[in-house]
Amino acid sequence: MLQTVNKSPFEKNAMQSCLRLSPQGSAVLFYEDGVYAAVKGTRFESQIKEATQQFSVYALLPDLEARGMRAEDVIDGVKTVDYSGFVDLVADNGAVQAWL
Amino acid sequence: MKFAIQVNEGPYQHQASDSAYQFTKAVLEKGHEIFRVFFYHDGVNNASRLTIPPQDDRHIVNRWTDLAKQYNLDLVVCVAAAQRRGMLDDNEAKRAGKDASNMAEGFRISGLGQLIEAGIQADRLVVFGD
Numbered sequence A: 001m002l003q004t005v006n007k008s009p010f011e012k013n014a015m016q017s018c019l020r021l022s023p024q025g026s027a028v029l030f031y032e033d034g035v036y037a038a039v040k041g042t043r044f045e046s047q048i049k050e051a052t053q054q055f056s057v058y059a060l061l062p063d064l065e066a067r068g069m070r071a072e073d074v075i076d077g078v079k080t081v082d083y084s085g086f087v088d089l090v091a092d093n094g095a096v097q098a099w100l
Numbered sequence B: 001m002k003f004a005i006q007v008n009e010g011p012y013q014h015q016a017s018d019s020a021y022q023f024t025k026a027v028l029e030k031g032h033e034i035f036r037v038f039f040y041h042d043g044v045n046n047a048s049r050l051t052i053p054p055q056d057d058r059h060i061v062n063r064w065t066d067l068a069k070q071y072n073l074d075l076v077v078c079v080a081a082a083q084r085r086g087m088l089d090d091n092e093a094k095r096a097g098k099d100a101s102n103m104a105e106g107f108r109i110s111g112l113g114q115l116i117e118a119g120i121q122a123d124r125l126v127v128f129g130d
Helices: A014-021 A032-038 A045-054 A061-066 A083-092 B016-029 B041-047 B060-071 B079-084 B090-095 B113-121
Strands: A002-005 A027-030 A056-060 A078-081 A096-099 B002-007 B033-039 B075-078 B107-110 B124-128
Touching: A002 A014, A002 A032, A014 A027, A014 A032, A014 A096, A027 A032, A027 A083, A032 A056, A032 A061, A045 A056, A056 A061, A056 A083, A061 A078, A078 A083, A083 B016, A083 B124, A096 B124, B002 B016, B002 B041, B002 B113, B016 B033, B016 B041, B016 B060, B016 B124, B033 B041, B033 B113, B041 B060, B041 B075, B041 B079, B060 B107, B075 B079, B075 B113, B079 B090, B079 B107
Parallel strands: A002 A027, A002 A096, A027 A056, A056 A078, B002 B033, B002 B124, B033 B075, B075 B107
Antiparallel strands: none
């Protein structure tokens, strides 16, 4: 399954719900304001690092860049994708759950 | 692969309309098929032909219309959500006794059954919204 999170963890609980309830082995994509979860140096970093053990974690690069961040700013173990990669994630992972 | 897209958020609000558009475009450019784009809740405002963004800003409505033209997309606006928000095509305007309609080219008004059908017929349903 692909889980998508589009809200910042500093603003909403979507990321927490997603990480708590998603089945192991899911792919998790952070996009829109959700990309703030994937950036190094925040209070969520250790939680995301832990999540990479259970899930394949991705962040949408165009949304990182739109917010002044680069691929190097992303936590180790989190992969960046573009929209084409987003489409592949949807195609390859079965059903999509949007944690709105 | 067949994709269906659901848009729950209005244009120029947060980012859902933009994400949905960029994703839909990427799906098509990769050679997949879009079965339908369904506009629900505030998402129906993506279909207003009276939208006038500043000239240096993206025109979200025209962008959908152009993409629909290029790829022959089925852009469906939920009728109940549309009526609540004053989104009407010519038929609905006539039926409700209104003096104008505002549905942009390339969109059509229909019911929730179209969303259910898209969920059944498409291999993937991707939801964008708040």
